Structure formats: structure tokens, C-alpha cells
Amino acid sequence: MNRIKAAIYGVGAMNSIATRMLLDKDVEIVAAISRSKDKVGKDLGDLTGLGRQLGVIVTDDAKAALAESGADVAVIAVNSYMTDAVEQLRNCAEAGVNAVTLSEEALYPWNTSPELTAELDAIAKRTGATLTGTGHQDTYWVNIVAMMMGTAHRIDHVTGRASWNVDDYGPEVAGDQQVGKTVEQFNQWLSGAERPPTFGRNVLDALVADAGLTVKSITSTTRPDVAAEPMHSQALNLDVAAGDVIGFTDIDEIQTEEGVVFTFEMSGRVYGETDGDINDWEIKGEPDLVLSNGNVPTQITTCTQLVNRIPDVINADPGFVTMEKLPRLKYRAFGFHTYLEAGAE
Template identity: 50%
Template structure:
């Protein structure tokens, strides 16, 4: 386990319930603590360490589950260290869901190293199931497509103070506009998602763009992550609107909102397809933290069975429930 925070702890529990043996764990603020104490999983004798390369070299795992960061520049070094020591890697790094367009050189390097050492790197998570697989299936039921537009939301409170600050919670409208003008932001989570949808649907991406709009509080709203009240009129978060145009015609759009929720709001996922026929799908009140982890765990056998290299979810078999022990679903590579 490379990362033993909220997501890593849930994944570790799910993996052990599917018969996996955890042989090592790497963290930051919990170094030296028993993994069982941090995650609440009994009968795990691993102590959390700080050096991923040393742990992988010593324990020789079949798979490293990586839940440390979202972007290529933050995960590349650790991914390469694992691959070079013969470990497959599956991560929650959202950019790496499909990073051939956003970080082509880094993706090519990871692909080459993975192939050299006979292992696989894949990114999965909530967006794999709800923003790629379901949407690609919906598109497969249409005869003609003009546009596919998704609207998704997530609660800043679920991911701690660092992400709340990244979402500019508490800013005035003027402060937000100043930040947006000067921000050197990594790719949004929506862009690689739409690129994966395009790849899964046989579409050729010709243009990608992003617009960002603030979400303002309509009443005083308490933010638990920052231990502060956001006054009405100030920023609760923002919406990224990603648009991908394809050579074949269909336009793909994802409006993704990360904000502090008020009472009664919940994570949601809704998509509309304009074409022949018009179609839609919607998932209400999604427990995103659980779907994120369960999706990754269900992908594990497919990653271990995949050909070596950087393998996106667009190239894996369709996502499906994998009952029983993970080992029961493995084939000789």
C-alpha cells in the first residue's frame, strides 16, 4: 500500500476481504505506526515505512496500490520506482486515467519502463466506472451523437483542508478571479476522463479546452475542513467545464463541481446525450469514496492479467464485479 490515508485504508480493507496479503505500506505522517492501527484492519503485521523503493525492493509485491496524489508530476517518480523493481501498479491518480494527451512524454516513459520489466501501470477509481464505462455504454446505444454532456459534483469536506484550499474556499469573487488569472493549474480531472471516453469509443480528439466558474455561497456556510464559516457571497468551490471536440463529430463535455455542500446536497452524476435518440442517465446520492475504492479493487485482476505497459481503462475489459478472492480471477500472463 503506497498511501494509507482515507482512500488507502478503505482499499486495504477491501483487498484483504478479497484474499490479498498486504506485505508493505508506505505513508508520510504515519511512518512507524502499525498498519492495523491506522486502518483498523486486524491481523496485519505490517509497519508503515517512508521509502517506497526500499519497501518494494525488499518485499517484491505483485502489485502496488498507489493513493498518494492526483497528477503525473507528483506520482511519476514513485510509479517508475515500483515498475523498475518488477511490481505492477494501480493508482487513483486522476490525470493518469488517460494521460497520453496531457503528459505524453511521461506516459511514454512509464509505458516503456513497464514493458521493459514485464509489468503494468493503470489508473482507476470512481471516474472509471461512472464517467467512462457507463458513458461509453450509453453512447453505444445511440445511432448518431452530436454532444454528450456530464454534470458531476463532489464534496470538498470529504478530502481535507489541503483540497479545500485548492478549491479556493472562502475567497472573495475578486480574489478568485485574481487566482484564476495567475494560476498554473495541472490538467483538470475532467479532461483525461473525456479523453478516456473518446478512446473507449473509437473517437479521435482534435481539441480540448477548459473554462472555470466559481460557486458562491448563497448563505453563511460552515466548512469543517477549514474550521471556518464561509459568508454568503464568498467562494464555496468551483466548476471546471471541459470540452473535447473529435474528428468524427461528437462533442464531449464534463462540468465537474467541487464545493462545500450545504445540508441536503450529495454527490451526483448525470449525463445527457443529444443525437438519435436523445438519452440520459443519472445516479443520485453517490457514496463516491466507496465507489472509488471498490472500482479500483475490482480492476486489480484485470491489471494483473493485462499485457505489460501503460494500460488505460479504455484498453482493459469492461469493468465488472469480481466476487471471491482476487487470485481466483488471475490467468497466466
């Protein structure tokens, strides 16, 4: 097998980590795409802190880069919601380039953005590309939970609690999380009609669908997380006054026709010095089961899954293939091209 060729799509904090990881796994970087005027024309190695140049110059012409670079896969780390993410995913699908993306809604967008997802699925099937949303939530919020569910005889209630540090994901995500707003501004934003779907909703949709259950009702409540003392957001380089917003917690709940209830509390906020990410799940039923990943390093496990999923995505059938349909993720000790099935690409 030849080495896999990858296009870096979005040159920020997450794809800087991903670039190093891809190189470690013998992936050839053949293009880098950014909208940022500060980055266009510069070498990807310089921008991602590798300490050496890669001979890959950042461009803002995504369509040309995808069409001409010979990329097997695009590694997208640009935004969070499908209304934004559709641009990058459509560019990849139309160019027939497989794509993995960190856009959180893309994890399982079939219910929250059905038209966009169906459109992308159709283009990808026509051109032979596979599009998949992954990241920390792939294993820790869906697949490892679904696997533990498989060890139950009867499930009454599945409850998850997770948190992540807004400062790990750059200014775009921190802005989405309303960091620095007053509570009044937060409540105004929350009551508006334009609120995007919660990421927890996508996680629960995936768990319900994977178990073959039927949604009866969905509730979603959101509370602001507020600074108890003055804090600083690194991602925004912004001081947040006590009483102002450092993020929020979504509490999503799905009741199913079969009686199984799913609840997920997902908190994305600026951390104080003693905070750490958690991933705690509990199943009530026969038997009761629990899972904890201690202080899980969400930022790194987001990047590792973004890159470790690449062989699965290239091997998969064309279309928008959500991560619960991919094989169980495996450790990749060797160059990624060694994990490709014959004829995959």
C-alpha cells in the first residue's frame, strides 16, 4: 500500500496536534487549507510548531487544493455546527475526498440537520467519498457507552456526565460557548430562535439509534456556568469578571418508546486550576453498571480519534457514515496505510 495522503483543513490548535500525529503515522501531508489571511502563504510546519518546514504552503482555495493535491482524506477542524460545517464537507464530497471532521454536530447529524446530512450523503455516494464526524465523543460519549450497554440485560436509565475545557479548542468554540458574556446576555442568546442543537442531543441520538430504540420525547435544558471569581479565558485572551459566563451545561434527555431513558449533562466551560475533564456514565437496570475515565485529556483524545479513525473511514463504504457504524476503534502502532483494506483507495 502507498502512504496515505492527507489535506489539513483548518490550521488551528487542534489540527496542529493532528498534523504531528499524522506525520508520526507515516501519513503524507499534501495540502493545508485556511481562511485566515495570517496563515495563507506560510508553511504548515511553521504554523503548527513542528520546528521544521513541511514544504506545504497554506492556501485559502479549498476546492483547488482538494482537486489537485491527490489527497485521500481531509482532516477538518474548523467549526462545530452543520450549518457551518457543510461548506468544508461539501467541498470534500464534491472532490471525492474522504473526510474526518471534529465538527461536533457531525458526530450524528441525521436528526438535527437531516437535509444537510442527506445532501452530503448523496454527493459522497456519487463521488465515492466517506464523511465521518469523530473526536472525543466518538469513543467516550458513544461507542464505549454503547459497548457497556451491551453488557446489560435490561436498561432503565443511562446517565452521562462530561465536561471539557473551552480553552482547549480555540476562540471559535469559546465564542460558541458564550464565554465572557453576562448572564443577561446569555439568557437573551438562549431564548433566541437561532440556537443550534446541543452536542449532547447528537450523542443521545447516536446511542438511541445504535440500540435500535425509538425516540418518544426530547427535552433539553441549559444553564450558564458562571465564574465564582475573576477568571481568564486563554482561548479568547479575555478576563471574565466574577458573575459572568465561563461556558454552559446542557442537560439533554431522551425518553424512548421502549421505556429506556437517556440523560446527558455536558459542561463546556473555562476551567479553574483544580478542574479537570470527566467522563462518568451510569446504567440503571439489570445489572447496574458504571464507567469512569478519571480526568480524561479531552483535547488529546479528540485529536487521536480524529486521526486514528482515518483508516476506518477510507475502508468504509461511501456516504455520510456516522461513527457508531464504523468498526471498533483500534490502536494504530504502525503507519496508517498498513491498516487499509485491499481496494479501499
